[in-house]
Amino acid sequence: MAESRARGRLWRMSSHLNPSDGVSMEVCRAKGGATGLRVAILGAAGGIGQPLSLLLKMNPLVSTLNLYDVVNTPGVTADVSHIDASAVVRGFLGKDQLDSALEGVDLVIIPAGIPRKPGMSRDDLFKINAGIVRTLCEGIARACPRAIVNVISNPVNSTVPIAAEVFKKAGTYDPRRLFGVTTLDVVRANTFVAEVVGLDPKLISVPVVGGHAGVTILPLLSQPLQVTPAIRFSDEERHYLTNRIQNGGTEVVEAKAGTGSATLSMAYAAAKFADACLRALKGEDGIVECSFVASQVTDLPYFSSRVKLGRNGAEEILPLGPLTEFERKGLEAMKKELQGSIDKGIQFATSA
Numbered sequence: 001m002a003e004s005r006a007r008g009r010l011w012r013m014s015s016h017l018n019p020s021d022g023v024s025m026e027v028c029r030a031k032g033g034a035t036g037l038r039v040a041i042l043g044a045a046g047g048i049g050q051p052l053s054l055l056l057k058m059n060p061l062v063s064t065l066n067l068y069d070v071v072n073t074p075g076v077t078a079d080v081s082h083i084d085a086s087a088v089v090r091g092f093l094g095k096d097q098l099d100s101a102l103e104g105v106d107l108v109i110i111p112a113g114i115p116r117k118p119g120m121s122r123d124d125l126f127k128i129n130a131g132i133v134r135t136l137c138e139g140i141a142r143a144c145p146r147a148i149v150n151v152i153s154n155p156v157n158s159t160v161p162i163a164a165e166v167f168k169k170a171g172t173y174d175p176r177r178l179f180g181v182t183t184l185d186v187v188r189a190n191t192f193v194a195e196v197v198g199l200d201p202k203l204i205s206v207p208v209v210g211g212h213a214g215v216t217i218l219p220l221l222s223q224p225l226q227v228t229p230a231i232r233f234s235d236e237e238r239h240y241l242t243n244r245i246q247n248g249g250t251e252v253v254e255a256k257a258g259t260g261s262a263t264l265s266m267a268y269a270a271a272k273f274a275d276a277c278l279r280a281l282k283g284e285d286g287i288v289e290c291s292f293v294a295s296q297v298t299d300l301p302y303f304s305s306r307v308k309l310g311r312n313g314a315e316e317i318l319p320l321g322p323l324t325e326f327e328r329k330g331l332e333a334m335k336k337e338l339q340g341s342i343d344k345g346i347q348f349a350t351s352a
């Protein structure tokens with residue numbers, strides 16, 4: 001009897017999580033950690049969304065985790081909610097619940113949209129993902145205009161400008177609060193450099209600048225911070241590493257052979273970047289991450305480089321630092337493509 005009573009209680013606790021099912025939280029004395037931060041994941045049932053939900057549930061800074069998708073959120077929500085970490089997990093399904101998913105949220109992470117198949121470029125995703133990101137950002141402008149926004153959906157070089165234009169149109173744009181997530185490029189750079197030099201990747205921190213597609217991804221291999229004496233690469237190593245980092249996404253797409261792109265490493269990278277944003281929101285000082293943001297570091301209007309994070313988002317965009325001839329050439333080589341992708345996003349959002 002005692003056992004079955006306990007089971008009934010657990011069932012109600014988990015099934016309240018989808019607000020559409022009409023079961024209330026009456027049986028729960030606590031309504032969730034009041035002092036933490038509220039996070040929403042849009043696209044939470046996807047390949048990235050699911051492991052990212054798991055990692056955010058485990059983040060002690062999160063008090064409420066809202067999981068939104070157009071399919072399958074009740075199952076993902078029930079599953080993740082059973083993990084014994086303090087964040088309260090709530091599921092939201094379909095566009096009618098978008099605004100409820102976003103109300104009062106401090107940080108929104110967007111991994112919604114289709115992934116690549118072999119032979120596709122990230123730009124090939126524009127047709128479908130541009131509209132998805134626009135719709136979701138319209139929801140953010142309505143329901144949580146002060147939230148920090150982390151855009152993962154590809155092509156990032158265009159989806160971030162789309163998000164900015166949606167917010168401008170709504171009168172809610174604050175460039176400090178909008179970030180394209182390029183952390184996976186840094187994660188890959190650290191891993192591949194560590195492999196070549198035979199060090200623990202935790203000791204390596206390679207700034208990766210530019211954008212998030214092919215030649216627009218530029219690792220500054222002359223600046224792998226934290227290592228003394230500084231690492232010097234041969235020409236052969238520099239070419240190998242730059243090429244592998246620029247094509248890391250394609251490497252995974254081809255290995256997955258039509259079943260998707262990076263999901264686990266991306267969830268790890270997104271959780272790392274989200275954690276940096278949350279710690280900055282909490283007032284921690286000295287947090288610096290690479291991200292694709294509105295920028296004046298080059299003549300391009302958006303650019304990924306090292307950004308100092310603070311309570312209001314991007315506090316300071318740090319200069320690129322001294323570049324080698326190889327890196328200067330890489331920077332020049334990316335400009336046309338990156339500007340084109342940015343213009344394409346702006347054009348899409350302003351002509352609609």
Ligand SMILES: NC(=O)C1=CN([C@@H]2O[C@H](COP(=O)(O)OP(=O)(O)OC[C@H]3O[C@@H](n4cnc5c(N)ncnc54)[C@H](O)[C@@H]3O)[C@@H](O)[C@H]2O)C=CC1
Pocket residue numbers: 042043044045046047048049068069070071111112113114115116125129132135136151152153154155156181182183184185212260261262263266
């Ligand atoms: N920024 C980066 O470094 C990376 C970006 N990506 C991108 O992330 C995106 C997601 O990739 P996966 O999770 O592998 O794809 P997926 O197809 O496994 O999951 C996407 C999820 O988005 C949902 N979705 C579709 N339309 C939606 C809408 N209107 N509102 C809410 N949710 C919606 C789908 O139902 C699905 O659950 C892709 O565009 C991919 O290219 C992937 C890896 C790295």
Ligand SMILES: O=C([O-])CC(=O)C(=O)O
Pocket residue numbers: 115116122154184248249250252253261262
């Ligand atoms: O390559 C893709 O399509 C997904 C992605 O952005 C990455 O893994 O860096």
